[in-house]
Amino acid sequence: MKKFLSVHDVPNISSLISQALTYKADPQKDRSLGSGKRIGLLFLNPSMRTRLSTQIAAQNLGMEAIVFNVGQDGWALEFEEEAIMSGSTVEHVKEAAPILGKYFDILGVRTFPSLKNKEEDYHELYINQFVKYSGIPIVSLESATVHPLQSLTDLITITETFKEKRKPKIVLTWAPHVKALPQCVANSFAEWINAWGNAEFVITHPEDYELDKRFTQQATITTHQDEALKDADFVYVKNWSTYTDYGRVYCNDPKWMLTHKKLELTNHAKVMHCLPVRRNIELSDEVLDSKNSLVTQQAVNRVWAAQTVLSEILKR
Numbered sequence: 113m114k115k116f117l118s119v120h121d122v123p124n125i126s127s128l129i130s131q132a133l134t135y136k137a138d139p140q141k142d143r144s145l146g147s148g149k150r151i152g153l154l155f156l157n158p159s160m161r162t163r164l165s166t167q168i169a170a171q172n173l174g175m176e177a178i179v180f181n182v183g184q185d186g187w188a189l190e191f192e193e194e195a196i197m198s199g200s201t202v203e204h205v206k207e208a209a210p211i212l213g214k215y216f217d218i219l220g221v222r223t224f225p226s227l228k229n230k231e232e233d234y235h236e237l238y239i240n241q242f243v244k245y246s247g248i249p250i251v252s253l254e255s256a257t258v259h260p261l262q263s264l265t266d267l268i269t270i271t272e273t274f275k276e277k278r279k280p281k282i283v284l285t286w287a288p289h290v291k292a293l294p295q296c297v298a299n300s301f302a303e304w305i306n307a308w309g310n311a312e313f314v315i316t317h318p319e320d321y322e323l324d325k326r327f328t329q330q331a332t333i334t335t336h337q338d339e340a341l342k343d344a345d346f347v348y349v350k351n352w353s354t355y356t357d358y359g360r361v362y363c364n365d366p367k368w369m370l371t372h373k374k375l376e377l378t379n380h381a382k383v384m385h386c387l388p389v390r391r392n393i394e395l396s397d398e399v400l401d402s403k404n405s406l407v408t409q410q411a412v413n414r415v416w417a418a419q420t421v422l423s424e425i426l427k428r
């Protein structure tokens with residue numbers, strides 16, 4: 113792989129999942145692959161899992177990882193072409209990215225959407241400017257519209273958990289939240305499940321929370337959560353703000369929170385969430401603390417997803 117910005121950079125999802133499970137069984141098996149190489153991990157926004165799991169993944173491959181919290185420690189970056197920089201931004205990505213491209217062999221970038229300007233967010237201006245000007249492979253640590261390392265992790269988790277011969281029924285359900293969140297995780301999960309093709313896939317959300325069709329494609333979509341949950345093997349819980357009338361919170365109905373009662377509709381479904389999660393807003397204590405919850409397993413699997421992606425880039 114030359115870069116990892118979305119599922120479109122992946123030639124074979126199933127082989128990536130197999131590779132990740134190989135790393136899970138033997139984390140040190142390629143410990144010399146990244147010897148003498150350095151990855152920069154740039155965070156324009158906060159993170160716990162992505163930051164730490166990618167650092168561990170790089171170490172497992174013998175790479176040095178340097179984290180730079182641009183949002184807190186760095187100069188405010190400008191991304192617009194031909195900007196007149198008379199405002200708060202101090203350094204243009206046209207200067208910063210080529211320098212980072214000389215410091216590092218791979219660059220990971222986390223950059224959330226504004227949720228104010230749909231066109232700018234959905235053109236992925238920020239991460240694409242790093243691709244354009246750094247001259248080295250870029251790995252998305254979550255961008256304005258997708259979170260591919262999370263989605264690869266989610267497929268690894270589903271694959272190692274579901275042992276039946278048939279396709280699992282996977283439900284992505286919207287959940288309430290106290291603030292407007294990006295569509296990234298939901299977009300990306302839908303895009304990866306569709307590209308993988310090994311599941312019956314249903315998305316459920318309140319009216320007006322439709323995601324961009326580019327990501328949902330052939331998934332079954334319903335506003336009836338109970339109907340969607342019927343016989344589900346996996347329920348992926350996630351809040352997102354509105355896409356059409358961009359970045360708004362129209363509904364915060366607590367009835368959309370997943371509870372034990374709702375899980376009775378499912379096929380003893382395993383429950384997934386990318387974390388961080390707002391307890392008793394998005395997901396109830398009783399579900400998060402139950403044996404149905406896969407959230408810790410998912411977060412741990414972030415290491416193997418990152419290790420696999422870095423190894424594929426190092427081998428190119």
Ligand code: CP
Pocket residue numbers: 158159160161162163254262386387388
């Ligand atoms: N799921 C996830 O990306 O977690 P962090 O925001 O903590 O990295």
